Amino acid sequence: MLKIKDVASLEGWNWNLLQMEIPEDVRREIQATPFSCVARNKDKLAWKPSPKGSFDLRSAYLLASEPLPDPAFQGKWIWKLDTLPRIKTFIWKCTHQSIRVRDCLQARGLQVDNFCPHCHNSPESILHTLQDCMFSRQFGLCLIVEIKLPEAQGKLLGTKPLCLLFGQFGRAGISCGWLKVNTDGSSMGNPGLAGGGGLLRDENGSWIGGFSRRIDIANSFTAELWALRDGLLLCWQMNVQAVVIELDASAIVDAFNHQSVANTIVSSIMDDCKLLIDQIPHTSIRHVYREANRSADWLANFGLNLDSDFELLTGPPVDFISVLEADSRGLYCDRQCIDPAFVS
Missing domain, CATH: 3.30.420.10 (Ribonuclease H-like superfamily/Ribonuclease H)
Structure with missing residues (x-):
């Protein structure tokens, strides 16, 4: 009888040893499931509805009474923002993956290369386009925005105004021999x-x-x-x-x-x-x-x-x-x- 240790290793799973065909989506989830390769611990049971794997009565009751509901959209705060409607709509589209960047287009079935056409280092996702791409950062540094908080907002946010700075971060040195x-x-x-x-x-x-x-x-x-x-x-x-x-x-x-x-x-x-x-x-x-x-x-x-x-x-x-x-x-x-x- 095959055991996990016979099929799994740090170099990957040897699926050829299995006599049955496993769907690709299931295979990918199995591939990413953590398993021990150094510590000699016993297997543990994990409660799937909990993100930490620990059992709780609430999720057990929901599981027994009806199927677990899909998580509700947590974006109602968007429409309460004190900004232009077009900005609210843009943020809403971002949360729904509805911006026409290449990663979203590919996810919808379009045959396009999903890598960023500017930096060519990462897939052109919404987060990459707005934050991570070096060209986006350079463009952002060219913008100067003055933020003024009304007195009432200052009381809510703190007794002092908020000041945003640009810090410089890079590789930190280490001691000799390390x-x-x-x-x-x-x-x-x-x-x-x-x-x-x-x-x-x-x-x-x-x-x-x-x-x-x-x-x-x-x-x-x-x-x-x-x-x-x-x-x-x-x-x-x-x-x-x-x-x-x-x-x-x-x-x-x-x-x-x-x-x-x-x-x-x-x-x-x-x-x-x-x-x-x-x-x-x-x-x-x-x-x-x-x-x-x-x-x-x-x-x-x-x-x-x-x-x-x-x-x-x-x-x-x-x-x-x-x-x-x-x-x-x-x-x-x-x-x-x-x-x-x-x-x-």
Whole structure:
């Protein structure tokens, strides 16, 4: 009798060992389901209606009485905004994936290349077009908007006005003798098609090794954990003695620094990460902004389009070299942030 360990590995599932045909959509969900490969833990039951896998009476009652309803649209706040109707309509269209960007057109069945025609680095989704694309950011920096809050609004928002600044973020240095691993997970839909990636560098920012993974259907939290485990495995296999671990998912960093988060659905992969961290003599895990994690972000998006499930990179991909060199030279990216001096 076949067991999961006979079919599944970190390099992917060997579907040829199965005697039955599994639908592609089901296969993708199975492919992205976390399983333990380092920690020797027993299987656990998870309650599917709960995002953390823990049983609760409310969802059990709804399941027993009638099918679980689809989540209601959480966008009623849009029509209460104090702005022009055309802006409200635009935001409403964004929440319904109704903007004619290439990713949305492809999802509706049109045969178009969904990659951004400007930067050619990521699929042209609504989020990418409005926020992540470097050309969109450059355009945004050319706009100067003066925001004036009425006195009544100031009382609601705080006793001091809100001041937005542009901070510069880039690769942070590390101590001599230490290495740094950056990881990132990407999900196009949350849950949606997901990928992971990361790289290991020395104190000078030089490439040591990297990886990309095609995770298939998963949410961003799970994709981040897949990438983190792959990065820790790379460190463990290379016998790294001291490493700084950086990722731009603050929820993941909090989960490991406080170790009080219980999530049955991803407990297997979290246990693997904890065990791998314990195997490395000196570790430090910290959160960085996305702008300082752009190299790992590139490799995570690269994983979305892999033909294989996992690829260990002995050298940087050709299209990635310019991103890596910019990081090594210490180039910064601008990010809009709040001036702490103006926060009540």
